Amino acid sequence: MKMKTLPVALLALVVFAFTGQSHAATKCGANTGVTAKGKPIIVGGIHGNAPPGDFSASTDAAKAYFDCVNANGGIHGRPIDYRIENDQWNPELAAQAASKLVIDAGAVALVANGSFIEMAVNAGTYKKANIMSMAAACAISECFESSNIVSTNQGPLPSNLGATQYAQEELGSKNVGCIGLNIPNNGPWSCKASIDLMKARGGSGSMALLNPGAPDVNSALLEIISNGADTILMNLPAGLAIAVLKAAEEQDLRDQYVWIAPTPLYDLSVPKALGKYWDGKVFVNAELAPFQIGGPDAKNWKAVMDAYAKPEDPRDTFAQSGYLSATFFVKMMLAMNPKDIDNRAKVTQAIKNISGYRSDLMCGPYYVGDSDFHMPNHAGYMVQIINGGFKIVRECYEFDSAYFKPHIAIEKKLGLR
Template sequence: MPSLHSSTTATITTAPRTPVRLLALLALGLAAGSAQAAPSCGLGNGKPASGEPLVIGAVVGKTGPDDFSSAAAAASAYFQCVNQNGGIHGRPVEYVVADDQWNPETASQVASKLVKDRKVLAMAGNTSFVECSANARMYAQEGVMVIAGAGVPRECYNAQNYAPVNSGPRISATIAAMYAAQKYQAKKMVCIIPNIPSLGNWACEGVKQWGSKNGVSSETIAIDPGSADATSVMLQAAAMKPDVIIMNLPKGLLVPMMAAAEQQNLAKKIRFVSSAPAYNTEIPKTLGPYWKDRFEANLEFLPLDSQGPDNKNWLAVMEQYAPKTAARDNFAQGGYLAARLVTETLLKMDPKKMDRASITQALRGVKNFKSDILCKDFYVGDGQRHNANNSGPMAASNGKTWVPVPGGCLTADDPELTDIRVHEVKLGLR
């Protein structure tokens, strides 16, 4: 039976795919630069919050083909920090996380419990392959605003009440394709994506539409995330004779696919790039030395070890309030940003008007949200859809870690963003 999990006393953790000791060492390595600094959250007054909690919810895909909950783990850590530093106008945040188990029916059930039974005031840190499609209409009907840690399918970026802080698989894959075409003069690409409703071809369609304008052809292979044979998929992709294969997969599916590609020595003639899920501290070592200088990934945010004060604060928050096994990945960056945005928005509100309608209105009014984790300032706005983050840098695997590549942040040239650009001009942001 689906259940709700309150993070006021505990937090969701990410099931490690490498030994716990290795993951802990990786986390400690990332946090080394920020270990001496105390995290800064909310009011930062060091006084524990008390009184009636403000209930914030999240829906994540924790159990299923892959653990997709690191954004909520980071959001939980930030809210715990907020609660130890004055809360929201003195009131603590009760953060309730629900696992949709990668099942649309379950996603609908748990979201309904959060919105209609628990009466959440807003949602923050959602990350799921199925919940946007299942719940976007209900969120709009109930007047609940979602600041997602990471959106995945199309509905996450085409809903009035759903604003992901990440760029999403379509934009991320398009940037990876633009990079590969420029660096390797690639003219033919294959994009591999899970065959999930509203993800499937849509997440690779940006590559195809951009390519059609720039002399690059692209084919899509949509795979069943529960039963795909990695070797067969990679041989199918190689048989199309591409210059570049774009991996648009979560890391649980990516790793066996890359292992199969290595077994067939495909990187000898084909370049491999990826959308953002590959950018994880575990991936370069997990994939190994074969992929040194042969595999590059897009980042939806700045590098995990970047030295900006907000990125350092994210690491400090994770070090103090998150389990050592919780992933320090780009989705965790997104969860932190979502929780920080919601917290800072609520702190600007009248404490006497902290109801759902007022909070939704306040979140819609967010403009010029700044963080050195982001390529550009973030905004929400009152548009019918949201994709404010559409830029990101690239990084290359050296067989041990990720190394940023020259060029900095790249902005997606995706025709689907035309209405977003118009809305940005309307808001005075461009």
């Protein structure tokens, strides 16, 4: 938030100027310490940023990493020209952004895209143009069920499954009520998977759908309760989920139900926003490594953000996934023959050949493959909101669902299992 971060940023600038201290050591790409020169390699990124949501964290983090790579030898000595477009949640603008980057600018790939809209609009364009989008902030089915889009984040479906599975196994849940967005390729799609999981395990489930701008969240809560739910799954953006929890707090429903949520509630602002009433009562699935896990990539992500991102750029899950998509892209490009890195078809093929990339930020291996669906990230952590922060209650675990059968078959074929 600008009013908070501005003084901090100014203070940091003053301290930096007077002490001459450098940032924590970063490790990016070839890590040569030499600034890349020559003809830039054009890479695109599309995010959605307009009220009521900002998905720019993924492209912010990717830009920070690419800037770091450019300062450290680039891709075979050449810099990455990362061009970011904002779809403003407008399908027409999303199509224009893709056209600008893919057709006019001739980008070799798209990296760290994050939107509710862009993937649904442009999946066909990417296929037709034979370009891969290594997305990072996906929330709709088209992002995971298209040939030319692959994301490092999980989206709502796996994250819901992770939360539901944990609640069923550890918290005694028998009937899960999923409150989701009334967007066909988001809420119903992702809630249904959790309901199917409960049914497969002898339980039951139902869903209630809310419009993103709906003022009355209490009706959805009452609907789920009247369906006999013992567990409330808040498959919603953080702001709406907080509104649901506030409606529940009004009615003092905390101790009568189990409260679970996918990743959007894994945000450092959430525990404070919820207050003491919910302390220890809300369980959240984290689709990437929780912030307290300090592996080499997690540390490098923070260092890169401190050194190359703006102070006000978020340090959240989407920033992690944007950084991850960028690192995987750079790793793949560095492994390519330098003569081929301007050839989109060869870059696309190289991305599809990615298999077994690992990071401490992700529980499982990252791969792409040549298929009409991609969801490499389907394992995660479970955390509990407690003492004003998050406590890990379950380390990396794989989500159990029939939905992943085809994905697991590909992983076996690639030798990742």
